[in-house]
Amino acid sequence: MNAMTEFADDQSIALGAPVGVTIENVAKDFGDSPALHGVSLDVHAGELVALLGPSGSGKTTLLRILAGLEAPSSGRVLFGGEDTLGLPVQDRNIGFVFQHYALFRHMTVFDNIAFGLTVRRRRDRPASAEIRRRVLHLLDLVQLSGFEKRYPAQLSGGQRQRVALARALAIEPRLLLLDEPFGALDAQVRRDLRRWLREIHDRTGHTTFFVTHDQEEALELADRIVVMSKGRIEQVGSADDIYDRPASPFVFSFIGESSLLPVEITDGTVLVDGAPSGLSFGETGTRPATLGFRPHDVTLVSDDGPAIRGRVVAERRHGARRRLELQVGPKQLRAEIDVEVEASRAIGSLVAFQPERWRIFPA
Numbered sequence: 250m251n252a253m254t255e256f257a258d259d260q261s262i263a264l265g266a267p268v269g270v271t272i273e274n275v276a277k278d279f280g281d282s283p284a285l286h287g288v289s290l291d292v293h294a295g296e297l298v299a300l301l302g303p304s305g306s307g308k309t310t311l312l313r314i315l316a317g318l319e320a321p322s323s324g325r326v327l328f329g330g331e332d333t334l335g336l337p338v339q340d341r342n343i344g345f346v347f348q349h350y351a352l353f354r355h356m357t358v359f360d361n362i363a364f365g366l367t368v369r370r371r372r373d374r375p376a377s378a379e380i381r382r383r384v385l386h387l388l389d390l391v392q393l394s395g396f397e398k399r400y401p402a403q404l405s406g407g408q409r410q411r412v413a414l415a416r417a418l419a420i421e422p423r424l425l426l427l428d429e430p431f432g433a434l435d436a437q438v439r440r441d442l443r444r445w446l447r448e449i450h451d452r453t454g455h456t457t458f459f460v461t462h463d464q465e466e467a468l469e470l471a472d473r474i475v476v477m478s479k480g481r482i483e484q485v486g487s488a489d490d491i492y493d494r495p496a497s498p499f500v501f502s503f504i505g506e507s508s509l510l511p512v513e514i515t516d517g518t519v520l521v522d523g524a525p526s527g528l529s530f531g532e533t534g535t536r537p538a539t540l541g542f543r544p545h546d547v548t549l550v551s552d553d554g555p556a557i558r559g560r561v562v563a564e565r566r567h568g569a570r571r572r573l574e575l576q577v578g579p580k581q582l583r584a585e586i587d588v589e590v591e592a593s594r595a596i597g598s599l600v601a602f603q604p605e606r607w608r609i610f611p612a
């Protein structure tokens with residue numbers, strides 16, 4: 250039986266079936282500085298959505314608005330089609346896990362997980378036997394059975410975050426908000442925990458917003474990824490959409506490794522630094538654009554035909570291949586390409602290459 254069904258059979262507390270969330274044109278200003286500019290997003294019940302973006306892009310602000318900790322300057326948030334305006338935090342039935350949302354140090358693991366249920370008003374509070382059953386079930390779900398009598402200080406960082414997640418799930422939230430929950434943990438533990446979180450999500454089915462600035466985490470975890478920059482949504486899509494069909498140079502460069510070069514398109518020929526690159530893009534007329542490609546998606550070509558040419562300014566071992574850092578053209582544009590380990594080049598030598606896969610973003 251999955252956790253949702255099990256809890257759903259239990260009518261002793263106000264239940265929180267997962268809700269769909271609609272964010273309508275939400276803006277937020279802090280004084281003069283806008284943190285969000287008219288953000289709109291539809292998330293359906295049970296979906297796991299990652300909010301991904303660099304520092305300051307507005308991810309946490311959006312999460313805090315969903316939580317009711319912050320009011321939008323304009324726009325609306327709807328849970329299951331209902332406007333949340335004026336709905337206080339405590340009535341939103343939301344589970345939180347924050348990077349720095351510490352467990353209660355003086356409480357055992359059991360009491361930490363039970364906390365959200367024990368502080369409920371008497372008429373909404375489950376009987377203590379029911380609370381116990383539920384906490385033990387959650388400990389099993391987060392794979393910490395037998396740890397209930399420990400204190401947070403006796404747990405590893407990863408175990409503490411699993412307890413924090415169990416605590417968030419205990420109230421059977423309508424919505425789960427996770428703000429960089431694994432941010433403070435080392436890389437291997439992060440990888441293990443995100444696989445584990447995905448499994449938990451598949452079993453429990455909570456509508457979940459997950460804030461991260463780690464693209465690998467977002468690509469691996471989420472049903473859909475919301476890429477944010479400077480208070481705006483740049484793109485919403487699956488990992489494949491975002492990686493293979495980026496909507497903007499920002500998304501292209503933020504997701505995966507990339508090189509971006511300003512180019513000119515003249516009657517279908519892509520000119521790099523004024524010279525034909527061997528790439529064509531079906532347009533007549535002349536217009537500026539940005540060419541994007543990934544370092545691993547290029548081939549070296551002979552120097553006498555059309556190509557992109559760059560001078561090697563640095564090289565380093567990059568996994569199974571060798572990465573060359575190139576300076577392209579007199580404007581000293583930077584590009585990176587990967588070549589076979591044997592194809593090492595002297596610093597200062599000229600390299601001619603063509604991307605095999607690439608994108609043009611018209612200016």
Ligand SMILES: Nc1ncnc2c1ncn2[C@@H]1O[C@H](COP(=O)(O)OP(=O)(O)OP(=O)(O)O)[C@@H](O)[C@H]1O
Nearest residue numbers: 279283284302303304305306307308309310311462
């Ligand atoms: N309480 C506040 N008062 C004033 N400005 C704020 C406040 N909270 C956030 N901001 C500003 O709003 C913008 C968005 O911040 P936010 O914390 O939402 O970004 P973020 O994408 O979550 O960043 P990070 O990854 O660093 O946490 C930033 O420019 C930030 O300085």
